[in-house]
Amino acid sequence: xxxxxxxxxxxxxxxxxxxxxxxxxxxxxxxxxxxxxxxxxxxxxxxxxxxxxxxxxxxxxxxxxxxxxxxxxxxxxxxxxxxxxxxxxxxxxxxxxxxxxxxxxxxxxxxxxxxxxxxxxxxxxxxxxxxxxxxxxxxxxx
Numbered sequence: 001x002x003x004x005x006x007x008x009x010x011x012x013x014x015x016x017x018x019x020x021x022x023x024x025x026x027x028x029x030x031x032x033x034x035x036x037x038x039x040x041x042x043x044x045x046x047x048x049x050x051x052x053x054x055x056x057x058x059x060x061x062x063x064x065x066x067x068x069x070x071x072x073x074x075x076x077x078x079x080x081x082x083x084x085x086x087x088x089x090x091x092x093x094x095x096x097x098x099x100x101x102x103x104x105x106x107x108x109x110x111x112x113x114x115x116x117x118x119x120x121x122x123x124x125x126x127x128x129x130x131x132x133x134x135x136x137x138x139x140x141x142x
Contacts, residue, residue, distance in 0.1 A: 008061050014047050016040060016068040025066060027051055040068060103130040 016025045019036075025043045027033040033054050035046045043066045045059075052059045070078070099120060106116045117127035 009063055010051075010055070010057065010061055011063045012047075012051055012065070014043070014064055014066050016043055016066050018069075023068070027064075030054060040066065100130050103127055107131050 012030070013028045014025050015028055016023045018024075022036045022038050023040050023043060025035050025037065025047050027047060027050075030051065033047070033050050035043065035050050037043050037046055044064045047066065048062045048064045049059050051057075051064065052062045055062075103116050103120060106119065107113075111119075113124040113127045113131075116131075117124040120127060120130070122130075
């Protein structure tokens with residue numbers, strides 16, 4: 001059964017444009033519902049209250065997404081930053097997987113946890129974590 005709170009939730013998108021020393025935030029669905037705020041971080045809460053008041057709802061029944069209008073060059077840099085973060089996330093995961101493989105290969109070759117940690121530049125405790133089950137090595141040190 002669906003939650004009744006979800007069925008009464010109203011979602012709105014608002015566009016924020018910088019004007020002098022404040023942001024003018026306009027509800028896309030109800031353009032007459034506007035607020036001005038100095039801090040964009042406060043825009044959603046203020047606009048949520050304004051929309052709720054106009055529609056006769058409680059602020060809890062309203063969800064607002066604020067989309068700031070930014071210069072093209074800023075948007076381009078932000079898009080590039082997002083791409084680079086995604087690449088970095090993938091690269092970090094790949095690097096971690098390679099470190100784990102290296103640690104397991106060293107363990108297989110009867111290298112101690114302390115030496116594995118030294119080689120990888122981590123503590124022997126972290127080396128143990130990299131080796132999901134280090135005690136499986138035949139006759140080796142743990």
